[in-house]
Amino acid sequence: MIVKNIIFDLDNVLLRLDSSATAKKFQALGATDLGPLSQYSHSTPIVGFETGKISAREFRSTIRSSIGxxxxxxxxxxxEAWNAALLDFPKGRLELMRTLKKDFGYNVYLLSNTNAIHVEYINKVCLKDSKQDSLDVFFDKVYHSHEIGHRKPSREAFEHVLKDQGINGSETLFLDDMPDYVDAAKTCGLQAAQVDVETDLGFLQLRF
Incomplete structure (x- = not known):
């Protein structure tokens, strides 16, 4: 099938992570129960924060209490502890987004389950080597879950991007490291594939 649009995930696809670092940092700060952090995808305060339903202040307060x-x-x-899992962008990863747009004519988007604290840190710290202060410059449009009110793998998250851009799912390739999210994208009519931060994305330069 023809691909005109590519939607990328952020964490562990474009951005390197250390998934255990946040728990270790909180433990070092004296947390007594790390259980709520281990249920990241289903934790009520995290889901609320990543869909914009609670503020950073409310999120901190709830997590403080739940992890002791x-x-x-x-x-x-x-x-600092919450951001500890976010590392850096592998060399050439973000530059590839520009290449896909400029040289290959793709519409390139980002759809990320994230939150205000992480986005601020990414812009200030993780992007430092790129000499940019926002992910916006690398994509045609960036969709953060806490700004659009929907998280993957919900149908609403994918449909929000398709509707906002006026693009067809059948002409859109979604790339994510989470199998459930890849499957969800397919049920919404998108083409989808599982990749991660170690995947060589050079295949995207072979025009579909």
Whole structure:
């Protein structure tokens, strides 16, 4: 099938992660119960934060209580721990987005389950080597779950992008590291494939 549009996931596809780092940081700060963090995809406060239903202040307060974090831990220390899993972008990863747009004519989008604290950190720290301060410059449009009110793998998340851009799912390739999200995209009529941050994305330069 023809591909005119590519939708990328962010974490563990374009951005390197250390999935255990956040729990370790919170434990070092004195957290007594890391269980709520281990249920990341289903944790009520995390889902609420990543769909924009609760504020950063409410999120910090809820997580502090649920993991038994000492009251002496500051917001800055909390955010440092929360952001610890976010590492960096492999060399050439973001530049490929520009190449796909400019040289191959694809419409390139980002659809990420994320939150305000992570996005601020990515813009300030993870993008430093690229000399940019926003992911927006690399994509035709960026869709963050906390801004659109929907998380993958919900149908609403995929349909939001398709409707907002006026594009056809059958002409759109979705790339994610989570099998459930890939399957969900397919049920919405998109082409989809599972990749991760170690996958060589050079195959995308072979025009579909």
């Amino acid at each position: 974090l000492p009251a002496s831990v500051t917001d800055e220390q909390f955010d």
